[in-house]
Amino acid sequence: MFKKSMALLLVMMLLVGLMAGCGQKAPEQPAPAAPTEEEKTDITVGFVTDIGGIDDRSFNQGTYEGIKEYAGEKGWKEGQEYKYIQSNEEADYIPNLSAFGDEAYNLVIAAGFLFENAMKEVAPQYADTNFAIIDAVIDAPNVASVVFAEEQGSFLVGVAAAKATKTKKVGFVGGMDFPLIRKFHAGFVAGVHSVDKSIQVVDQYAGDFGNPGAGQQIASTMYAQGVDVIYHAAGGTGNGVINEAKNRVENGKEVWVIGVDKDQYEDGKLASGKSVVLTSMMKRVDVAAYSMIEAQEKGEFPGGKTTALTLKEDGVGIPAENPNLAADIVTEINSYKDKIVAGEIVVPTTMDELKAFEANLK
Numbered sequence: 001m002f003k004k005s006m007a008l009l010l011v012m013m014l015l016v017g018l019m020a021g022c023g024q025k026a027p028e029q030p031a032p033a034a035p036t037e038e039e040k041t042d043i044t045v046g047f048v049t050d051i052g053g054i055d056d057r058s059f060n061q062g063t064y065e066g067i068k069e070y071a072g073e074k075g076w077k078e079g080q081e082y083k084y085i086q087s088n089e090e091a092d093y094i095p096n097l098s099a100f101g102d103e104a105y106n107l108v109i110a111a112g113f114l115f116e117n118a119m120k121e122v123a124p125q126y127a128d129t130n131f132a133i134i135d136a137v138i139d140a141p142n143v144a145s146v147v148f149a150e151e152q153g154s155f156l157v158g159v160a161a162a163k164a165t166k167t168k169k170v171g172f173v174g175g176m177d178f179p180l181i182r183k184f185h186a187g188f189v190a191g192v193h194s195v196d197k198s199i200q201v202v203d204q205y206a207g208d209f210g211n212p213g214a215g216q217q218i219a220s221t222m223y224a225q226g227v228d229v230i231y232h233a234a235g236g237t238g239n240g241v242i243n244e245a246k247n248r249v250e251n252g253k254e255v256w257v258i259g260v261d262k263d264q265y266e267d268g269k270l271a272s273g274k275s276v277v278l279t280s281m282m283k284r285v286d287v288a289a290y291s292m293i294e295a296q297e298k299g300e301f302p303g304g305k306t307t308a309l310t311l312k313e314d315g316v317g318i319p320a321e322n323p324n325l326a327a328d329i330v331t332e333i334n335s336y337k338d339k340i341v342a343g344e345i346v347v348p349t350t351m352d353e354l355k356a357f358e359a360n361l362k
Contacts, residue, residue, distance in 0.1 A: 042106075043081065043106045043107065043293075043296060043297050044081055044082065044103075044104075044105045044106050044107070045067060045071075045081065045082040045105065045106065045107045045108075045109065045293055045296075046082070046083060046084070046085065046099075046100035046103075046105040046107070046108040046109070047063065047064055047067055047082070047083070047084040047085070047108075047109045047110075047111070047289075048084070048085050048087060048093070048096045048097055048100070048108065048109070048110045048111070048115070049063075049064075049084060049085070049086050049087050049111055050087055050110075050111050050112035050114060050115070050209065050235070051087055051088060051089060051090070051209060051210040051236075052209055052210040052235045052236035053086065053210070053236065054084055054086060056210070056235060056236040056239070057236075057239060057262070057264060057267050058235045058236060058238065058239075058260060058261045058262060058264075059111055059112060059235055059261045059283075059285060060111050060235075061262065062261050062262040062283070062284075062285040062286050063109065063111045063134065063285045063286065063288070063289045064084060064289075065262075065286045066285065066286030066287060066288065066289030066290040067082055067084075067109065067289050067290070067293065068082075069286065069290055070289075070290045070293045070294065085099060085100070090114060093110075093114070093115055093118035094118045094121060094122055097110065097115075097118055097119065097122040097131070098122055098125070098126075100129070101122060101125065101126035101129050104128065104129065105129055106129065106130065106296060107129070107130045107131075107132065107292065107293060107296045107301070108129060108130070108131045108132070109131075109132045109133075109134070109289055109292060109293075110131065110132070110133045110134070111134055111135075111285065112134065112135055112136075113133075113135040113136040113178065113180050115133055115136065116133070116136040116138065119131060119133050119136070119138050119140075119143060120138060120140070123138065123140045123142055123143050124140065126142075127142060129142065130142050130143075130144070130296060130301050130303060131143045131144070132144045132145075132146065132288075132289075132292040133145055133146070134146045134285055134288050134289070135147060135148070135180060137306050139304070140303075140304065141303050141304045142303045142304075143303060143304070144292060144295075144301060144302045144303055144304075144305060144306075144307065145305070145306040145307070146288040146292070146306075146307045146309065147306060147307070147308050147309070148283050148284075148288075148308070148309050148310075148315050148316050149308070149309070149310035149311060149315065149316055149347075150180070150183045150184050150187065150233075150281075150283060150316060151183045151184070151186055151187030151190075151347045151348065151349045152187060152310060152311045152316055152340050152347050153187070153281040153282065153283065153311065153316030153317050153318070154183070154184045154185075154186075154187030154188040154191065154231070154233070154281055154347075155187040155188070155190050155191035155194070155336065155340065155345075155347045156191060156281070156311075156317065156318055156333050156336060156337060157188065157191065157231055157258045157278075157279055157280070157281045157318065158187065158188040158189065158190060158191020158192040158193075158194070158195075158231070159191045159192070159194065159195055159329075159332060159333050159336055160191075160258065160278060160279050160318070160325060160329060160333060161188070161191075161192055161229040161231060161256075161258060161278070162191065162192045162193075162194075162195035162196050162199055163195060163329045163332070164228075164229050164256055164278055164325075164329075165199060165228055165229050166228055166254070167226045167227070167228045168196070168198060168199045168200065169199070169200045169202065169225070169226045169227045169228065170192060170199060170200070170201055170202070170227060170228070170229040170230070170231070171201070171202045171203065171204075171219075171222040171227040171229070171230040171231070172184075172185055172188055172189070172201060172202070172203040172204075172230070172231050172232075172233070173203075173204055173205075173206065173215060173218050173219065173222075173230060173231070173232040173233070173234050173237070173238065173241055174203070174204070174205040174206065174232075174233050174234060175205070175206055175207075175208065175209040175233060175234035175235050175237050175238075176205065176206075176207055176208065176209060177205040177207070179350070181205070181233050182349075182350060182351060183349045183350075184231075184233035184260070184281070185203060185233070185351070186347075186348045186349055186350055186351055186353060186354040187347050187348065187349070188201070188231050189201050189354055189358075190347055190348050190354055190357050190358070191336070191347075193358055193361055194336070194345075194361065197358070197361055202222055202225065202227055204218050204221075204222070206218060206234055206237045208234075208237055209234060209235035209236055209237055210235065210236040210237060211236070211237045211240070212236060212237060212238075212239045212240035212243065213240055214237055214240065215232065215234055215237040215238055215239065215240030215241045215244075216240030216241065216243050216244045217240070218240075218241070219232075219240065219241040219244035219245065219257070220244050223244065223245075223248055223253070223255050227255075228254065228255050228256065229255070229256045229257070229258065229278060230245070230255075230256070230257050230258065231257075231258040231260070231281070232257065232258070232259070232260055233260050233281075234260070235260075235261075238259070238260060239267070241257050242257050242259070242264065242267055242268050242276065242277065245257040245268065245276040245277075246268060246270060246276050248276075249270060249276050250270060250271075255276070256276060256277075256278040256324070257276055257277055257278065258277070258278050258279055258280060258281065259277050259279070259280030259281070260280060260281050260283070261280075261281075261282070261283045261285060262280065262282060262283075262285075262286075263280045263282060263319040264277050264280045265277045265280065265319065265321075265323070265324075275323070275324065277324070278324050278325065279318050279319065279322045279324065279325055280318065280319055281316065281317075281318065282316065282317055282318060282319055283315070283316055284309060284314065284315050284316070287309070287315065288307075288309065288315075291307075310341075311337055311340055311341050312341050317337070318330075318333065
């Protein structure tokens with residue numbers, strides 16, 4: 001009896017031990033899989049604006065919209081994977097570019113040809129950071145340059161201006177008198193005179209890209225002189241041109257303005273819902289910014305190379321929708337576009353080339 005009791009006790013103790021052991025040992029879990037290359041998101045993008053503000057409704061805003069579009073697709077947050085620094089004057093360019101370099105950002109985008117000298121100075125100091133500059137060409141292994149055929153897009157809106165004017169007098173307002181802005185100027189005049197050589201083109205440069213007051217004053221003078229269509233290539237200064245056109249139309253005048261860099265139709269809207277913006281010369285800076293970030297993330301950043309965006313690549317042109325242009329005018333504009341793309345028309349880029357171009361017009 002005693003032996004049976006002891007045996008039973010030993011069996012019970014053994015069962016208790018086994019149960020305790022099972023309770024203490026958790027089942028083995030597989031190790032978490034390492035993230036794939038596609039899942040890694042360690043890219044950081046910095047954007048340095050030109051003067052005029054991030055909401056200049058022109059070059060800065062258009063560039064940043066391209067950055068935000070890419071960020072939105074990736075689920076990035078502003079201030080983490082991407083952010084911008086505002087430049088209030090040219091003296092800010094170098095410290096702003098350097099700030100992103102100091103923070104070891106992967107890609108830094110600068111909006112505008114005025115960054116050329118600053119980029120030449122800063123980029124060599126941050127070899128591990130890639131830089132992209134829009135509207136200038138920099139020869140450096142970690143800098144990608146993006147340029148546009150502004151003269152081609154300006155030619156098309158010149159055609160639009162020539163078809164819209166009733167006074168046979170149109171205007172051009174430039175921001176600052178640089179070779180780049182002369183490309184807009186020369187292309188615009190070439191487009192106007194390709195339609196009608198007798199149309200007068202009045203021009204003036206504001207000497208500033210961020211002064212709407214100056215733009216409005218220049219536009220007021222031009223409209224008073226009988227100009228009824230003004231094309232501006234003046235960044236934030238051009239907002240003043242739009243404002244003056246709105247004031248004139250609200251007071252019963254019939255005038256137009258042509259926007260630049262992005263579709264500015266909404267900027268020209270009146271209380272009635274109509275817009276004073278005839279059309280816009282779109283310069284796809286948003287596409288430029290988007291493509292640079294995409295190339296950076298894919299490991300295909302075109303450092304040391306220049307990317308040119310023309311009518312052929314739809315890098316420049318007019319908006320897809322133009323409520324203030326008649327269908328037959330859009331058809332004529334597209335006809336000119338086809339000729340430019342085919343090389344039948346070579347649009348001038350300088351005032352000297354413009355003279356030669358006009359000498360051959362019938």
